[in-house]
Amino acid sequence: MGNATLRSALAAAVGESNVISDPVGLRSYECDGLTGFRVVPDLVVLPVDTAGVAAAVRACHEHGVPFVARGAGTGLSGGALPVADGVVISLQRLRDVVEIDPIDRRATLQPGVTNLDITKAAAPHGLYFAPDPSSQQVCTIGGNVAENSGGAHCLKYGFTTNHVLSMTIVLPDGEVVTLGGDTNEQLGPDLRGVFIGSEGTLGIVCEVTVRLLPVPETVRTLLADFDSVREAGEVVSDIVAAGIVPAAVEMMDNLAIQAAERAVNAGYTLSTAAALVVELDGPAGECAAQFEQVRQICERHNCTRLHIAGNTAERARIWKGRKAAFAAMGRISPDYFVQDGVVPRTRLAEVLGRIEDMGRAEGLRVANVFHAGDGNLHPLVLYNAEEGEQDRAEELSKRIAELCVELGGSLSGEHGIGTDKACSMPRMFGTDDLTTMDRVRSAFDPRRLCNPGKLLPTPRLCGEAPGPYRPHPLEQAGVIERL
Known part of the structure; x- marks a missing residue:
């Protein structure tokens, strides 16, 4: 053809x-x-x-x-x-906010609407969309559905799947169907839940109806510094043990802080080993009492500096530093891989120590930015491709993801498996599990035309050397050119 x-x-x-x-x-x-x-x-x-x-x-x-x-x-x-x-x-031209329903607290959207624009459209009604990936200014709701994206506030409010009511999708043969309904509970198999997070392998989402939440009465945010990542991690464990469920608990290590401060000057301490961003929201009285508990927990673990946001502008500045961290890595490294894995909160200190040791053994730096409240790590492996470090960096990134599985976690918290980690899936799932996933995929797409080569390992994919383009020797010699 x-x-x-x-x-x-x-x-x-x-x-x-x-x-x-x-x-x-x-x-x-x-x-x-x-x-x-x-x-x-x-x-x-x-x-x-x-x-x-x-x-x-x-x-x-x-x-x-x-x-x-x-x-x-x-x-x-x-x-x-x-x-x-x-x-x-x-799907970039499908950008309409079809409807905002303030009575039933729902929004119907085309897939090209950005995550942040959902909240902007809902804001006049005192509502917002809770999932908030760091890329929310540019990432779209269609992609959020495909990856089941989370964000900083998923600790309290959950992931995309907790906020999607229904979807209009195009199946791999071109048929248009609707999955889900007016509520999260529907009769029969939960095909809505099956589709969300399937990474574009079961069809294409063309319209989404999501639930909206009322803007919290009170929001309190603090930024706390610590002399070690271990102490910051202990604060996270103690907050949860106290029965407090923050809206968000984020951690950044010194490398991440260095990059973010150079990019946006958010007021983080350049010399600190680790920083925690803790945010509480809800009724004013409850929020104030729990915020005081959090402050005391931070001080008990030798917090070296505690800055409480005094107004909306200060709160936005703190979050600007956290959400700029990925893009800011270019300030301290010419190249980097962003990894995504999950470990139990109780093993945060252990996994970070292991990652540091692995990076040292490879002669590579690893910056850490993560959703500490739910153990979702985002290690950034820094390297210089021009110095031939990309293969070692790619291998280190893969080993970090598989380390998360070894410590009782998972390969991905919100970024998905995609092409990057498909060959690592057998580290997390057995043959029967993978076969079942493949059968589900085949039920939607028996011809394997919809986003092939993603999510599940295949002999072709895993038999090849994945990753960055490697020039042919004749290209390096100047005999041929890459088209």
């Missing part, structure tokens, strides 16, 4: 102007936020509505061509990596 045949079918489906086939335009879609993995697709289509998405999927299905849905491209696991000779279906 030639490219021209499929291109004609897609142009008929979405319009000639909504099909990209020139090499320069295609390169814009060759990777997501995990830039070490790159594949140039054969074609990119940009539908403007659900009907266009369905028509594009049907064209791919009829021609037997694999396709990958793509939102803002902010994913960090290679989940939106294109397939060679395949099609990327971009």
Whole structure:
């Protein structure tokens, strides 16, 4: 089947102007936020509505061509990596806030609406959308559904799956169906729950109805410094042991603080070993009493500096430092891998010590930023590709993810498995588990055209050397060029 045949079918489906086939335009879609993995697709289509998405999927299905849905491209696991000779279906033009229902506290959205724009649309009604990934200014609700994204406030409020009521999706053969309903409880199998977090392997979400929450009466935020990560970790354990459920508990080590301060000057202490951001929200009386308990716990564990946000602007400044941490790594390292894993809170100090030892053995620095309240780590492996460090950094990143499983945790908390960690899935799941997952996937997509090569290990994927592009010796010698 030639490219021209499929291109004609897609142009008929979405319009000639909504099909990209020139090499320069295609390169814009060759990777997501995990830039070490790159594949140039054969074609990119940009539908403007659900009907266009369905028509594009049907064209791919009829021609037997694999396709990958793509939102803002902010994913960090290679989940939106294109397939060679395949099609990327971009959802960036589906950006409408269809409805805000303040009575039932719901919002209906197209998949290209950014996470933060949901809250902006709901704010005039005293409502907001609770899941808040650090990339919330640019990541989209369609991608949040695909990855079951969380964010800093997932400790108290849960992940995307806890806030999605229903979805209109396009199945891998082009059929349009609705999963879920007006409440989280529906008769029959929970297909809504199956789809959320399936990383684009079961279909494409084209409309989402989410629940909204009332803005809390009170929000209190503090920033606490400690001479060691261990002491900061003990504070987290003691807060939870006291029966307090903060809206968020975030931790950053010194490397992460150094990067964030250089980028946004948020007022963090450059010399401290670790910093905790603790936020409580709720009724004023309860919040005040629990906040005082948290302050005392911090002081009991030798807090060296405790800054309490006195107003909304100070609170925003503290969070600006935390949420800038990933992007700010470029201030202290030319290249880095962002990892994502989960360990029990009681093993935070142990895993951080092990990560430090592993990095030292490889001669690489590892910065740590994480949702300490639920043990969701985000180690950032820093390296310099020009000095030949990328292979060691990639291997270290993989070993850190698998260490989380070894210590009783999981490979991912919110970034997904994607391409990056598919080959590590057998470290966490047995053969029967993986076979069952594969059967579920086959029930939705028997032809394996929808985002193939992601999430589950395959002989082809795991038999190849994954990761950053490695030039052929003839290319290095100047005999051939990479197209």
